[in-house]
Amino acid sequence: MSPPWFTDSAAWFNRSVRPAQPTYLPPFRRDENITINTSYRGRGGGRCRGRRGGRSGGNFNEQNPNFPFDISKKFNELEVTQEEDASKMNASAYNETPVEASGSEIPPPVTSFSEICFASQALADNIKRCKYLKPTPIQRYAIPVAMAGRDLMACAQTGSGKTAAFCFPIISGILMANQKNKICGNPRSMACPLALILAPTRELSCQIHEEAKKFSHQTGVKIVVAYGGAPIFQQLRNLENGVDVLVATPGRLVDMIERGRVSLKNVKYLALDEADRMLDMGFEPQVRRIVQQMEMPPPCARQTLLFSATFPTEIQRLASDFLSNHIFLAAGKVGSSTDLIVQRVEFVPDMDKRDHLTNLLHAQKTNGTTGKDALILVFVETKKGADLLERWLCKRGFPSTAIHGDKVQMERERALRSFRNGLTPILVATDVAARGLDISNVAHVINFDLPKTIDDYVHRIGRTGRAGKSGLATAFFSEKNAPLAKDLVELMREANQEIPNWLKEYAETTCITGNGRSKRFGGSKFAGYDYRSGDYVDGGNEDFL
Numbered sequence: 001m002s003p004p005w006f007t008d009s010a011a012w013f014n015r016s017v018r019p020a021q022p023t024y025l026p027p028f029r030r031d032e033n034i035t036i037n038t039s040y041r042g043r044g045g046g047r048c049r050g051r052r053g054g055r056s057g058g059n060f061n062e063q064n065p066n067f068p069f070d071i072s073k074k075f076n077e078l079e080v081t082q083e084e085d086a087s088k089m090n091a092s093a094y095n096e097t098p099v100e101a102s103g104s105e106i107p108p109p110v111t112s113f114s115e116i117c118f119a120s121q122a123l124a125d126n127i128k129r130c131k132y133l134k135p136t137p138i139q140r141y142a143i144p145v146a147m148a149g150r151d152l153m154a155c156a157q158t159g160s161g162k163t164a165a166f167c168f169p170i171i172s173g174i175l176m177a178n179q180k181n182k183i184c185g186n187p188r189s190m191a192c193p194l195a196l197i198l199a200p201t202r203e204l205s206c207q208i209h210e211e212a213k214k215f216s217h218q219t220g221v222k223i224v225v226a227y228g229g230a231p232i233f234q235q236l237r238n239l240e241n242g243v244d245v246l247v248a249t250p251g252r253l254v255d256m257i258e259r260g261r262v263s264l265k266n267v268k269y270l271a272l273d274e275a276d277r278m279l280d281m282g283f284e285p286q287v288r289r290i291v292q293q294m295e296m297p298p299p300c301a302r303q304t305l306l307f308s309a310t311f312p313t314e315i316q317r318l319a320s321d322f323l324s325n326h327i328f329l330a331a332g333k334v335g336s337s338t339d340l341i342v343q344r345v346e347f348v349p350d351m352d353k354r355d356h357l358t359n360l361l362h363a364q365k366t367n368g369t370t371g372k373d374a375l376i377l378v379f380v381e382t383k384k385g386a387d388l389l390e391r392w393l394c395k396r397g398f399p400s401t402a403i404h405g406d407k408v409q410m411e412r413e414r415a416l417r418s419f420r421n422g423l424t425p426i427l428v429a430t431d432v433a434a435r436g437l438d439i440s441n442v443a444h445v446i447n448f449d450l451p452k453t454i455d456d457y458v459h460r461i462g463r464t465g466r467a468g469k470s471g472l473a474t475a476f477f478s479e480k481n482a483p484l485a486k487d488l489v490e491l492m493r494e495a496n497q498e499i500p501n502w503l504k505e506y507a508e509t510t511c512i513t514g515n516g517r518s519k520r521f522g523g524s525k526f527a528g529y530d531y532r533s534g535d536y537v538d539g540g541n542e543d544f545l
């Protein structure tokens with residue numbers, strides 16, 4: 001399939017070459033008298049010639065004698081999504097995805113949403129209104145399992161529709177119970193949700209809240225969100241109007257429970273999105289406290305739904321404390337990346353990374369593959385590194401913004417908004433943006449710094465190649481990433497990616513010392529099955545198995 005910019009649509013070219021926004025000036029430069037050099041942008045003729053003649057990267061090379069890398073070819077794989085297509089799911093991309101189910105008495109999957117007996121026509125109508133025409137593989141299996149009242153541990157690739165897979169059954173279940181949730185006791189002081197959805201970041205909680213609200217439109221089901229970093233009083237006020245489904249980050253929820261403003265005693269549905277993250281070292285004590293020590297009914301008296309794209313075996317074991325006779329589902333191989341993403345790994349010494357990134361961005365700009373239809377997400381290791389890179393890019397005329405945990409919530413929201421709407425089509429981020437975020441036009445994820453674990457890599461690159469669309473992921477690999485080489489090669493091999501020989505050599509020669517991989521997880525990232533079967537596909541970590 002040829003990329004959209006090879007089509008003859010003059011309208012498309014005009015649209016893409018005309019600068020849609022006034023030149024962006026980052027805040028810290030607004031009081032300077034500087035003009036950002038935009039000479040490379042807006043040259044419609046040059047760009048079209050370059051693309052059609054297949055010389056786009058060449059043009060750039062000729063103009064820049066210092067250009068050291070030939071990176072133009074990779075943009076053939078970059079998909080630019082036009083806005084009107086942004087909401088459409090390419091369902092056929094998942095036709096081949098195998099789904100494995102294990103556990104006892106597994107309810108059969110469905111092939112269409114119309115086969116599912118939702119508790120209200122309003123919910124079925126909302127699903128149509130959201131343009132959900134056909135269920136994705138994980139939805140085909142997970143929705144009947146959850147609607148049958150069974151506990152579930154579900155693993156499916158990034159961007160393949162896990163949010164709806166837990167939201168639909170929860171909303172339907174609440175409607176089915178026909179149990180209009182009352183604010184218990186003193187109506188002003190205590191909210192008792194019927195469902196609790198926990199997520200690791202504020203942005204992800206907000207996103208789930210927004211999605212769930214669309215699905216529950218005019219059903220009477222009340223969805224409320226609670227997350228840290230924003231004033232608690234407004235969120236408490238929202239609870240006072242009643243809540244059926246509470247979407248929350250763990251810290252803020254504990255705070256509300258301790259203030260006596262939320263009780264979990266009525267919870268019938270507990271969903272953990274990014275469940276492996278919620279149960280890893282960072283969150284586990286808090287989540288355990290919420291689930292086991294704060295009035296939440298025990299596993300047999302509630303329904304528990306765990307979802308993620310990655311599920312290390314050790315986390316599967318930990319999670320079993322929260323489950324009762326659960327069904328395990330794996331759509332695709334556990335922990336694998338989707339083959340909708342073209343993955344590239346380039347060897348770039350640390351000191352050359354900035355120049356390499358600039359060259360990449362210049363080449364992409366020359367190709368016309370930037371802007372709000374082709375957003376670029378750049379992952380770095382540290383918060384300081386994110387700020388520095390943002391500034392550096394802005395100074396070089398690349399409208400960028402940054403998101404990380406040291407920014408106040410308003411700044412984080414502003415950064416995401418300006419990225420989503422294309423005002424700053426480059427977002428420099430730490431892992432705070434690695435999980436769950438669904439931004440439809442992210443065309444390219446660049447791992448400027450590679451993460452320490454392969455699971456983090458899977459989630460990061462999963463910000464592109466979503467809803468059946470293709471995406472591009474480029475990683476800058478340097479000497480210090482050697483401990484990741486083996487996992488990276490294995491992951492890329494599984495996703496039928498081209499693996500450079502030098503990376504294979506790293507994978508063969510690097511002795512895994514445990515610096516780069518989490519010993520705790522045992523590294524069995526690619527456990528292919530339900531851990532209860534004891535029959536794993538070994539992903540290369542002998543420590544654990």
Ligand SMILES: Nc1ncnc2c1ncn2[C@@H]1O[C@H](COP(=O)(O)OP(=O)(O)OP(=O)(O)O)[C@@H](O)[C@H]1O
Nearest residue numbers: 089132134135136158159160161162163436438467
């Ligand atoms: N059946 C469907 N039809 C149309 N669009 C869908 C369908 N299911 C999901 N989508 C859309 O696909 C996108 C990805 O879905 P979602 O965010 O739920 O993925 P995910 O599996 O949770 O990803 P991640 O692992 O990154 O959290 C969203 O924009 C969602 O609205």
